[in-house]
Amino acid sequence: MSKEKITQENRNIKQKSFPDLHRLGVRASLNRYWRKNVTYTIVLLVVWAAVGLGCGVLLADRLNLYKLPGTGFPLGFWFAHQGSIIVFVLLILAYCLLMNRLDTKHHNELEQLKKEGKA
Amino acid sequence: MLQAGGVPAIANGMATAADWMSAASFISMAGLISMMGYTGGVYLMGWTGGYVLLALLIAPYLRKSGHYTVPDFIGDRYHSNIARLVAVVCAIFVSFTYVAGQMRGVGVVFSRFLEVDVNVGVIIGMIIVFIYATLGGMKGITWTQVAQYWVLITAFLIPAIAISIKLTGNPVPQIGLGSTLDPEIAGVQGITLLEKLNQIQVDLGFDRYTDTFVGSWNKVNVFCVVLALMAGTAGLPHVIVRFYTVKSVKAARWSAFWALLFISMLYLTVPATAAFARYYMIESLNGKTEE
Numbered sequence: 391m392s393k394e395k396i397t398q399e400n401r402n403i404k405q406k407s408f409p410d411l412h413r414l415g416v417r418a419s420l421n422r423y424w425r426k427n428v429t430y431t432i433v434l435l436v437v438w439a440a441v442g443l444g445c446g447v448l449l450a451d452r453l454n455l456y457k458l459p460g461t462g463f464p465l466g467f468w469f470a471h472q473g474s475i476i477v478f479v480l481l482i483l484a485y486c487l488l489m490n491r492l493d494t495k496h497h498n499e500l501e502q503l504k505k506e507g508k509a
Numbered sequence: 510m511l512q513a514g515g516v517p518a519i520a521n522g523m524a525t526a527a528d529w530m531s532a533a534s535f536i537s538m539a540g541l542i543s544m545m546g547y548t549g550g551v552y553l554m555g556w557t558g559g560y561v562l563l564a565l566l567i568a569p570y571l572r573k574s575g576h577y578t579v580p581d582f583i584g585d586r587y588h589s590n591i592a593r594l595v596a597v598v599c600a601i602f603v604s605f606t607y608v609a610g611q612m613r614g615v616g617v618v619f620s621r622f623l624e625v626d627v628n629v630g631v632i633i634g635m636i637i638v639f640i641y642a643t644l645g646g647m648k649g650i651t652w653t654q655v656a657q658y659w660v661l662i663t664a665f666l667i668p669a670i671a672i673s674i675k676l677t678g679n680p681v682p683q684i685g686l687g688s689t690l691d692p693e694i695a696g697v698q699g700i701t702l703l704e705k706l707n708q709i710q711v712d713l714g715f716d717r718y719t720d721t722f723v724g725s726w727n728k729v730n731v732f733c734v735v736l737a738l739m740a741g742t743a744g745l746p747h748v749i750v751r752f753y754t755v756k757s758v759k760a761a762r763w764s765a766f767w768a769l770l771f772i773s774m775l776y777l778t779v780p781a782t783a784a785f786a787r788y789y790m791i792e793s794l795n796g797k798t799e800e
Contacts, residue, residue, distance in 0.1 A: 462701025
């Protein structure tokens with residue numbers, strides 16, 4: 391019994407009572423959560439590819455004809471050396487904020503279902 | 510030795526950044542980029558882009574699964590012991606290659622610092638790392654690396670800021686890279702550092718610094734290398750392992766963010782240091798060839 395207790399505390403992943411997957415309400419909620427998760431991930435990855443591989447590599451020669459307004463940076467060069475890094479940091483920030491909000495919402499949904507006796 | 514989640518996400522991010530930037534990024538990136546110009550961007554984009562993949566696709570799910578190693582996770586996820594074995598072999602290969610590179614870096618630094626042969630430097634470095642690791646364990650290593658991050662970033666920023674002020678008058682090297690040269694140094698008013706650098710490079714017969722796709726680095730080559738570096742970075746075992754020593758899935762995501770933020774402090778400065786160094790080197794050559 392005590393061995394189980396240590397593993398649970400250390401691992402910190404199992405909720406006290408895992409929602410019953412046989413209930414339709416729970417399944418629907420989980421599906422909604424997962425779909426939103428995937429949507430966020432795909433959108434962020436599209437931006438990642440567009441800026442990193444797109445602006446930084448594929449379009450870099452065409453972008454080099456322009457300058458970053460107000461500076462001396464050729465635009466393609468800037469994207470490759472500085473711009474893409476800035477965008478990457480912002481992407482992870484966006485992911486953290488969006489996903490943590492989604493997690494909280496989903497957790498509340500499950501709590502609500504439990505209260506109503508449907509979980 | 511894996512510590513059961515007591516390190517706050519910011520400290521973890523700082524430690525991950527310092528750990529990851531300890532050899533190649535700190536010692537050699539500025540030099541590489543100053544030789545390669547635009548093409549040096551493959552390293553800048555590849556090594557940071559991989560972190561996005563790590564944060565979005567790997568870290569939270571690994572932490573959620575509760576497993577302590579990637580091969581474990583793979584074996585469970587795909588219900589296959591063969592997959593687990595493949596993951597183990599890959600992890601060993603990657604770790605071996607990475608450690609070899611790191612140890613070379615350690616050898617170079619110690620050999621310069623203590624004025625010994627590079628191989629002796631490697632052995633000395635190994636002994637010191639061994640002592641620290643066995644005495645402190647993972648927690649000790651993490652806090653050591655937080656301190657290391659501060660040393661690293663200060664050491665890197667000081668010359669960058671100084672040269673930026675000297676060349677462009679702007680104390681922020683990342684902005685100084687794009688701004689105009691001090692007229693006394695450039696000889697003309699209002700020419701930007703990159704323009705002048707491009708000019709001198711062309712005069713001396715090199716390709717322009719900011720030109721894309723020169724020589725053998727054509728578009729396909731650059732694209733493939735960037736993609737390979739991004740994917741490879743996301744798969745580094747010693748980076749992944751830092752994401753399941755945090756408190757929760759939420760903390761794992763934030764950890765990835767903090768890590769990339771602290772890494773970008775250096776990575777945004779490196780192009781500036783590279784261009785400044787290139788400018789100085791090329792300018793001194795330029796002076797000699799003028800009649």
